[in-house]
Amino acid sequence: MNHIQNELYSLITGEFIEGETELDLLSRRAFAHILRKKAKRLIRQNNYPPLTEEELRQVREYYRGYPSASPLYHRVCKGKNGKFYPEYIPEELYYGYIEPYYSGRVASRYVDNKCDYYRMFAGLKQPELVCMRSKGLWMNGNIQPVTKKEVLKCLQADGEMVLKRAENSEGGAGVHFMAQEDRLKTFCRLIKTIPCDVVVQKALEQHEAYSALHPESVNTLRIMSLLEPDGVHILATCLRIGVGTSRMDNSSSGGFFVGVHDDGRLGGLSIFDSGEKIEKHPDLGYVISEQKIPYVDRAHAYVKKAHPCISRFRLVAWDIALDQEGEPNLIEVNLTLGAIDDVQACTGPLFGTQTKKILKEVFGT
Secondary structure, eight states: OOHHHHHHHHHHHSOOOTTTSOGGGSOHHHHHHHHHHHHHHHHHHHTOOOOOHHHHHHHHHHTTTOTTOOTHHHHHHHHHHSOOOTTOOOHHHIIIIIHHHHTOHHHHHHHOOGGGHHHHTTTSOOSOEEEEEETTEEEETTSOBOOHHHHHHHTTSSSOEEEEESSSOGGGTTEEEEOSTTHHHHHHHHHTTOOSOEEEEEOOOBOHHHHTTOTTSOOOEEEEEEEETTEEEEEEEEEEEOOTTOSOOOGGGTOEEEEEOTTSBEEEEEEETTSOEESBOTTTOOBGGGOBOSOHHHHHHHHHHHGGGGTTOOEEEEEEEEBTTSOEEEEEEESSOOOHHHHHHHHSOTTGGGHHHHHHHHHOO
C-alpha cells in the first residue's frame, strides 16, 4: 500500500502493517487511533482496573490545558506495574506533541537509515560491516563502491552474518540471520524480497553475562536519552530479553522488557508486549529480579558520546549490545517511536520530576 492507503487503513482499523506502514509519516490523528486501540485492547485482555476518582482528579489537574492527555494511558501503566504516578506521559501526548518537538517524526523517516550509521557514528563501535546497498549502489565494508560480483566475495568471509533492512524496520522487521553454510544462496533469495536499502553485518557475539539470560538472542539495552544544553541526560534504561528459539529480543518478536538500575540490577517488573507480567524467565527459569548485568555504565557513556552526533534529534531511544569484551555496540538508534509504554511501565514516568519542565518547553505554558 502507498502512504495514503496506509493512512486510511490506520484511521479506519487502528492498525498498521509492520515493516510496510511508514509510521513516521502517519498523521497525528491516525497515530492516535492506533495508540488508543492498543491501550483499550491491553485493558480488556488484562482486565486492568479503572483509576480511582482521586487518581483521575490528579491526572486531569496535572495535564489541565494540554491536548491528548487521556487518563487511558495512566490506567495501562498502573495496570502493568501496580503503581500510579500523575507524571506518566500519555502516549498520545508524547507521540503527538513531545516527540515531534524534540525530534520530528517526519524528519526521522528520511534520516534514520542504518547505511548511514557508520558515517554518523564514526569512531564508535558497531557490528562489523560486511557490505551495504544504498540507493541501488553496493558498498563494501570500507564503504567503497563495489560490483555485485565483489559483494558475493565479501559474503564468503567466515562466521554468521545478519542481513537487515536499513529503513522502516520497526519491531525487528526485515532482520535475517545467515549461516555460513548456503549463505550465498540465502542472500540471493532474500535480497530480492527487500525493496529498500540494506546492510549486512557480521553477527555480534554478546558478553557471557547477557548471553546467559537467553543465548539464542542478542539481548540489548534500550536507553532513552535527552540532549540538553548541559549535556546528555539518561532518562531510562531497560533490558530486552528474548524467549524460546527466537533470535530477536524485541517485544513484538516475543521478548520482554525489564527495567535496569544504574548498578546493573534488573528491576522487579518484567513485561511482555501483551501486558503479561512475569517473575521468571519462561524457558530458563531464573528469577529475573535476582539478576545483575555488567557494564551499564559503559553503555550510558557510549550514548552520551553518540547523542551529540545527531543533535537534530534531541530525544532518542538507543539499542545497545555488549560484546564479548564488554564493549558497547550500537544495534539501532530509534529517532522516534521508542516504546515508552513498556519503558514507563518498567522504570516509572519517563521524565520523572522534570515532567512539568518538559511540558513547559514543548507547549510554552
